Amino acid sequence: MLDDSRPLFVQIAEQIENDILDGTYPEETAVPSTNELAAFLRINPATAGKGLNRLVDSGILYKRRGIGMFVATGATRQLKESRQTSFAAEYVAPLVHEAAKLGISTKDLIALITKEAQS
Amino acid sequence: MTAISTRDLAKTYKDVRAVDGVTIDLEPGRIYGLLGRNGAGKTTLMQLLTGQIFATKGAMTVFGENPVENAEILAQTCFIQESQKYPDTFRARDVLTVAASVYPNWDDSFAGRLVDDFRLPTKRLIKKLSRGQLSAIGIIIGLASRAPLTFFDEPYLGLDAVARQIFYDRLLSDFAEYPRTVVLSTHHIDEAANLLEHVVVLDEGRVLLDSDTEELRGHAIQISGRAADVDAFVANREVIAQERMGGLASATLIANEGDQDAAQRADLSVSPVSLQNLIVHLTTDAQRSTVTA
Amino acid sequence: MRIRPVVNLHTANRFTVIGQPLMIMSFSFAVILVVGIIANSVTSSASDLTDMYQGMRWNGAIFALLGPLMGFGIAAMTQYFPLATGLGLTRREFARGTALVFLGLAAIFTVVVTIGKVIEEATTGWGLHIRFFDVFYTGVGPAWQTLIQTFLVISAFMFVGAAATTMVNRWGQFSLWILLALFMLAGLCAVMGAILNDEFAAWLFSLLSMGWVPWMGVVLAIGIIGAVAWAILVRRAQAR
Incomplete structure (x- = not known):
């Protein structure tokens, strides 16, 4: 924890x-x-x-x-807003970095994300 | 007013500088960790502060006054040391009786609950008790005395994990109800780290580190990866430990703002360094260097 | 001044302080009784028994009580002092409280010895012509003398024991050996002097029979020297 x-x-x-x-x-x-x-x-x-x-x-x-x-x-809304702001830096950036290291193209990455979200 | 204040305090035995120029200020109402290897001078420092031994040089105050032979101040301190001697004929309950008559804030029913918690056989001769039971006596006196300044010197030698957890729990809950200054000296740094607001690390009688625990968390990082990358990264950075295995290397270093991201960008894996490991690194002979936190 | 906690410290375990010395004393007394019974069964000659009654003035069985009490003075420093400082009592508080306990214990055991002596005298040695309480070391005079003498002897024992132990605390065992060696040297000098000089020998011998009051002065002086030395030494004694 x-x-x-x-x-x-x-x-x-x-x-x-x-x-x-x-x-x-x-x-x-x-x-x-x-x-x-x-x-x-x-x-x-x-x-x-x-x-x-x-x-x-x-x-x-x-x-x-x-x-x-x-x-x-309004705390919940405030938290969501601030979390959304940092989402790109905390989650998207490492994802893109790792994908690049493994040779996954941006297009394939988007496809993967779409697939994950639908399942 | 500080709870404890020392200036260049020193205690020299024949050829050993047990405490060698210690200058610290401890605020009241906090839980402090006094850490360091065996023989670092922790017990000696606490003995000095409770007037059990006399300083060779330097000055100290406890709650603003010199504690030596000062009944008013010493009545507010409790220090059952790890190697405390008890009269041969004493049973645990004899010590508790005496402690009850010494400490103005003594809570007899709390002491009774602690005796049950630690399953201390109070009618058995102390010299027949196990190491853990001996430790329990110290803990019970330290907690039930509710002394404004309480020292715990390696309070749980011989105690199992359950008993140690009981100690932490009772300490925290009683501290919340009756705030006081606690100085905890221990080797179980990882276990106790979250309890400590501030730590003082002694090494060979000197202060190696005097810092808020929170500042030390994330203070150092361990990086590992290809030896060449590691070497390149640590150049111009403050390294406290380094290891090499074939083409791989790891290094523990004092982290500055942005170091963590920089290391990740350099394809090095980064892991946190626990307080315990940080202190182990700092007090290992080969790596010894004073750092500023 | 927290004197009460110090007294509690010494008396927390009452059995050790009062019961144990009394037990050892009782055991020693039982041995003397057995010796007396055997002697009485072997002979019934009145002169033999009177001789025994006289001779036993010098028997030291009572040291079974006095010895442990001296040990109490030593234990005060080796065993109780570290706990006292550990509990945050000052040296001054410890010294005063402990002195009080010394004198209190001396008083209690003095009463025990004196009562024993009175009975022993009244029954001519428990009907067996033996002596345990009514001996040279506790005073063979009237009961009031025993009261004073026993009190002084026990107190002196305790204070000297505490002083010697504190000396060891301060300067190590070696200091005690040196002090003992000095005393032995002084004793040796006295013996040598007595051998070489008849007048000196006569004076020394006269000391032995100088009477009860001067002897009590000597015991008192030893006790006071011990107490003062201890009070001074303990002020700089350290936990070990």
Whole structure:
């Protein structure tokens, strides 16, 4: 779940984003507290807090004093938009690079993608 | 105010510089890792900070004051060292009784739950306990004392994976409820890495690394591929380890912004380096060099 | 000043502190009783028994109790001191609390010895003409003397034991050997002096019979020297 390649708080933020995208935490519902997250993932609470605050800063979560953190209205749409922006760099570019290495032409690549999407 | 602050702290035994000019500042309310190989000076540093031994030179403060013979400060620290000696006639429950009377924040029912968690036989003589059970005593005292500054020195020698996991869980949940400064010295770096907010790595009595754990994550990368490509890539980069196998080579290096992508573009495979491996590389004799994180 | 935790540290296991020395003492006392019973069955001559009663003034069976108590002074430094510092107690706190425990234990065992002595005297050696408590080392005078003497001897034992052990902590075993060698040298010098000089020999001999009060002064002085030396040495003792 967590790996060594990137800072943990980034990975934690991404994981919560994924959970929001797949509907685990619908909008206007609470996400786990810092300490719950820390205990569940067995990580330092400060790191867990940093991950949550990253999402607060980007407007995905908001704080309700004394209660906890909640998924903001419109968070799903906002996440999808930003994920779409980075989609090309994160998924398409490596795909094209690998295809070129294997001698797959762009046309064949498109055909492969079409086939995969239809199956 | 810092929880711990040292300036050029040193402890010399006859011909050994156990601690050799250590300068660190540790903030309160955090979990620190004190890492390094055996004999790196970890225990000596903790003994100095708890006034168990006297410094040869340098200065230190704990919660703003010199801890040596300072009852007010020492009442706020707990340090059951890995090689702690207990009176021959003591049973585990005798130590717990004494600890309960020493520490102002001692939680007796928490101690009781921990005794159950670790299945510690409290009525058996301590000298008849196994290494793991001995470690459990230290852990129980360290946690139940709720001392504002708690040192865990190799707290889980002899403990199995389950017991170690219990330790991590109890530490995290109690830390969340009663925040305090924790200094954890351990060899199980990979296991403990996610718990540590900041690490100090000692090597031969000196500070080799003093950095936030998050900054170290992704701090180094391992690249591998054709020897020529690897050689070309590592030129002008800070290499901490290198290996060669026929025409193939791998290198561990301090990663700068964009290095990962650059390596991939150069057809090298890139893999992350765990905190444990990073420290192993940094403290291996042949590769020793001070790095700035 | 956290004195109570230090006292708790020493007394957490009551059996070791009180029970164990008493057990060893009882065992030693039983041996003396058996010796007495055998002696009484072998002879019924009143003069023989009186001789035995007199001769046993010098028997050291009581050291079965005094010895472990000296060991307590040593253990305080080798076994309890590291745990005390480990638990964040200061050396000053440890020294004060431990001194209190030394004196408390000395008082308890002094009472035990004195009670034994009073009974022993009243029953002319438990009806067997034997001695265990009422001996030279604890005082063969009135009971109040035994009270003072035993207390001083036990305390001195503990403090000297603690001081010697702390010396080893500070400077290694070698320092203890040197100190012992110095004492032996002094003793040897005294013997040599006595052999070469009759007047000196006579003076030395007079010391032996200098009376109870001066002797108690000597024991007190040894105890105080031990206590002061320990108090000074322990301030710079380190965990090992």
